Amino acid sequence: MNQVMDHRAARTFIPVITRSEPQHHCASCSLHEICLPMGMNLPDMNRLDKIIGRRRRVARGSYLYRIDDPFENLYAVRFGHFKTRQFSAEGDEQVTGFEMAGELLGWDAIGTDRHQCEAIALEDSEVCDIPFHSLEGLFGEMPKLLHHFHRLMSREITGKQSVMLLLGNMQAEQKMAAFLANLSSRYAARGYSSTHFQLRMSREDMGNFLGLTIESISRLLSKFKKMGLLHVDGRELQILDLPAMRKLAAGADQ
Amino acid sequence: MNQVMDHRAARTFIPVITRSEPQHHCASCSLHEICLPMGMNLPDMNRLDKIIGRRRRVARGSYLYRIDDPFENLYAVRFGHFKTRQFSAEGDEQVTGFEMAGELLGWDAIGTDRHQCEAIALEDSEVCDIPFHSLEGLFGEMPKLLHHFHRLMSREITGKQSVMLLLGNMQAEQKMAAFLANLSSRYAARGYSSTHFQLRMSREDMGNFLGLTIESISRLLSKFKKMGLLHVDGRELQILDLPAMRKLAAGADQ
DNA sequence: CGCGCAATTGACTGCCCTCAAAAAGCGTGG
DNA sequence: CCACGCTTTTTGAGGGCAGTCAATTGCGCG
Numbered sequence: 001m002n003q004v005m006d007h008r009a010a011r012t013f014i015p016v017i018t019r020s021e022p023q024h025h026c027a028s029c030s031l032h033e034i035c036l037p038m039g040m041n042l043p044d045m046n047r048l049d050k051i052i053g054r055r056r057r058v059a060r061g062s063y064l065y066r067i068d069d070p071f072e073n074l075y076a077v078r079f080g081h082f083k084t085r086q087f088s089a090e091g092d093e094q095v096t097g098f099e100m101a102g103e104l105l106g107w108d109a110i111g112t113d114r115h116q117c118e119a120i121a122l123e124d125s126e127v128c129d130i131p132f133h134s135l136e137g138l139f140g141e142m143p144k145l146l147h148h149f150h151r152l153m154s155r156e157i158t159g160k161q162s163v164m165l166l167l168g169n170m171q172a173e174q175k176m177a178a179f180l181a182n183l184s185s186r187y188a189a190r191g192y193s194s195t196h197f198q199l200r201m202s203r204e205d206m207g208n209f210l211g212l213t214i215e216s217i218s219r220l221l222s223k224f225k226k227m228g229l230l231h232v233d234g235r236e237l238q239i240l241d242l243p244a245m246r247k248l249a250a251g252a253d254q
Numbered sequence: 255m256n257q258v259m260d261h262r263a264a265r266t267f268i269p270v271i272t273r274s275e276p277q278h279h280c281a282s283c284s285l286h287e288i289c290l291p292m293g294m295n296l297p298d299m300n301r302l303d304k305i306i307g308r309r310r311r312v313a314r315g316s317y318l319y320r321i322d323d324p325f326e327n328l329y330a331v332r333f334g335h336f337k338t339r340q341f342s343a344e345g346d347e348q349v350t351g352f353e354m355a356g357e358l359l360g361w362d363a364i365g366t367d368r369h370q371c372e373a374i375a376l377e378d379s380e381v382c383d384i385p386f387h388s389l390e391g392l393f394g395e396m397p398k399l400l401h402h403f404h405r406l407m408s409r410e411i412t413g414k415q416s417v418m419l420l421l422g423n424m425q426a427e428q429k430m431a432a433f434l435a436n437l438s439s440r441y442a443a444r445g446y447s448s449t450h451f452q453l454r455m456s457r458e459d460m461g462n463f464l465g466l467t468i469e470s471i472s473r474l475l476s477k478f479k480k481m482g483l484l485h486v487d488g489r490e491l492q493i494l495d496l497p498a499m500r501k502l503a504a505g506a507d508q
Numbered sequence: 509c510g511c512g513c514a515a516t517t518g519a520c521t522g523c524c525c526t527c528a529a530a531a532a533g534c535g536t537g538g
Numbered sequence: 539c540c541a542c543g544c545t546t547t548t549t550g551a552g553g554g555c556a557g558t559c560a561a562t563t564g565c566g567c568g
Contacts, residue, residue, distance in 0.1 A: 086415055086416075086419060088419055088423065088424075088504070088505060089504040089505060090504055090505030090506075092419070092423045092424075092505065093423075094415075094418055094419035094422050094423050096415045096418055096419075107408055107411050108408060108411055108412045108415065109408070110404050110405055110407075110408035111405045111406070111407075111408035111409035111411075111412055112405075112408075112409075112412075116412045116415070117415070136397065136400065136401060136404070139393065139394075139397075139400060140393075140394045140395075140397060141394075143390065143393075143394060146390065146393060146400075147390060150364050150390070150407075151364055151365045151366075152365070153364075153365075153404075153407050153408075153411075154361055154362060154363070154364035154365035154366075154407075155365035155366075156411055157361050157362055157365075157407075157410055157411055157414060158362045158365055158366075158370045160411060160414035160415060160418065161340055161348075161350045161362065161370070161371070161414060162340075163418055164348055164350055164414065164417055164418060164421060165340060165342055165346070165348035165350075167418060167421035167422050167465065168348050168421050168462070168463070168464070168465035169342065169346045169347075169348050169465070170342075170346075171555075171556085172555075172556065202514075202515095203514075203515065203516095204514085208422070209422070210422070211421065211422035211423070212556075212557090213556075213557060213558080214514085214515075214516095215515090215516080215517085215556085215557075215558085216555095216556060216557075217515090218515060218516050218517080219516085219517080219556090221515095221516095222516075222517085234514095234515085234564095234565090250342070250343040250344055251342060251343060251344030251346065252344075425523075425524090426523075426524070456546075456547095457546075457547065457548095458546085466524080466525090467524075467525060467526085468546085468547075468548095469524090469525075469526085469547090469548080469549085470523095470524060470525080471547095472547060472548050472549080473524095473548085473549080475547095475548095476548075476549085488532095488533080488546095488547085
């Protein structure tokens with residue numbers, strides 16, 4: 001709960017973005033095995049380093065980029081969490097994803113040279129700027145990097161398709177289980193606990209992402225608690241029966 | 255109605271895939287302004303031509319590719335329509351999109367070298383094979399082509415995000431209006447009527463895509479008919495009040 | 509302590525799904 | 539040509555899941 005309180009203390013929505021220029025190298029970054037430089041050798045990694053811009057801190061609640069901002073950079077999350085969201089013509093919000101360390105943001109802006117989504121830090125976070133024009137310049141000489149880039153972008157597409165399946169085919173209970181199981185495996189892939197983690201987003205964000213109301217989210221968490229599937233206290237979450245959770249996510253009833 | 259009957263006459267689900275190798279050139283293709291070679295000059299277009307594989311006919315109801323097929327090609331639709339769909343662990347189907355002339359298929363396979371979706375022809379159709387390995391080979395020498403490729407792929411992402419908004423935020427009536435308005439503008443972009451066209455997919459496909467049952471689809475079409483928004487006879491559709499349809503799609507009530 | 513915000517819980521409503529039957533379209537065979 | 543069967547679509551009746559509305563609780567902060 002301490003971290004939750006820290007978050008709330010930092011609840012100033014002033015868009016404070018500080019820039020730092022420390023020594024930064026992909027080779028020394030703990031995320032280089034899941035991030036853009038995945039599988040690269042040291043010389044190649046150094047070439048990538050040269051074009052990567054500064055690290056950028058983004059305070060909790062402030063924007064990494066806004067809708068309609070001109071497209072300059074992709075961003076790699078170094079630490080922290082973000083949510084991305086878009087709006088309909090009538091102003092309805094849709095949270096399109098939650099991004100964590102090692103994941104890239106900004107794909108949606110390539111197509112029009114303007115951001116179609118906005119990205120908001122869910123906690124104090126840090127990203128690496130990846131100037132896209134420079135990156136495309138590198139591709140001509142680094143076909144392996146290009147191929148890996150295409151793989152990442154393709155996975156962004158399949159990821160959205162999975163969410164379509166979730167939104168279109170699942171009912172509330174299964175949606176929630178699938179969401180939690182997804183978070184679980186992403187934390188596991190980063191070396192964190194797959195069963196004990198913090199929900200970085202509000203109930204409202206979860207509900208919006210899943211196509212449910214906050215009341216439904218709340219009721220589902222209570223239901224899961226009663227079923228002995230999890231403990232939840234505020235944003236602190238512990239999955240007590242991960243296999244059962246995965247079964248629920250896969251479509252098994254109750 | 256004649257075309258509808260033609261479709262049904264061709265309802266053999268035998269996966270007949272014929273290959274033809276006529277003279278084919280992007281430059282002479284009527285779609286080159288919306289397809290991959292968009293904006294390219296003639297010499298570049300000829301280089302692209304050299305790597306593009308044969309044209310391939312896909313009979314109505316047969317597969318262009320199946321889930322888990324090894325990834326070889328992207329495909330550009332020359333004429334006809336496809337649907338793409340995926341399945342959950344439990345076998346639930348989700349139609350992920352409907353593709354028409356000038357659109358590219360197969361993005362989802364880049365990330366894993368295997369297709370994550372399957373693509374089925376909704377009518378007798380033809381595609382150009384685009385061997386992806388060869389295409390990536392071209393990118394090193396054709397940065398403009400590479401950039402355009404990235405733009406198309408990015409738009410695939412924003413497209414899926416729009417569907418997420420539809421599935422997560424809209425109710426049935428708005429979903430349907432948004433779907434029809436989307437088809438309308440895509441036909442308009444291809445020089446066809448924006449108000450009078452054929453639905454190439456079944457009610458079931460529409461319903462699955464929109465997260466609704468076929469009964470709801472049917473009721474909504476009847477409702478729109480009563481409202482004077484459209485004429486519909488089987489798969490023949492005429493939008494009588496396109497502005498009103500767009501308003502509905504944007505979120506205006508009744 | 510009171511205020512504001514987030515989350516929980518309860519009661520009720522309604523949209524859309526389910527179940528069911530009828531109608532319409534299309535191919536086959538007499 | 540028409541009868542028949544199969545599939546798709548339409549229409550109706552009823553029910554359930556999740557939304558809406560509302561009240562309460564808990565937490566952090568002024």
